[in-house]
Amino acid sequence: MTPLERAARRLCELDGHRDGATINGITLWQDYLPKARAVLLSLREPSDAMLLAADSLPCSIGTAGHWKAMVEAALNETDRTA
Known part of the structure; x- marks a missing residue:
């Protein structure tokens, strides 16, 4: 899927x-x-928090690990419009 x-x-x-x-x-x-x-x-344009999450991980974690960390960061960001 x-x-x-x-x-x-x-x-x-x-x-x-x-x-x-x-x-x-x-x-x-x-x-x-x-x-x-x-x-x-x-999601094509990552936020600063998403980039920071990916940059904080070692390269050895792999692309999938970086992707998951970036999505988690996006999910944990607070809505600045509220």
Whole structure:
């Protein structure tokens, strides 16, 4: 499963739909692909906190480790607009 599909499925679930729900034979999570794509596109430009998280890790941890650290940093950032 791709990150885009995982995100779309999660958005669908957050709206209260069960995994695998269909309407007229079409899986409902597919309706969430544009929103999921918008979220992933917003992650193209890392924040300072994301860069710092990646830079603080040794190279030996690998790309996946750096990616996870950057996403965790993004999830832990506070909303400055609130």
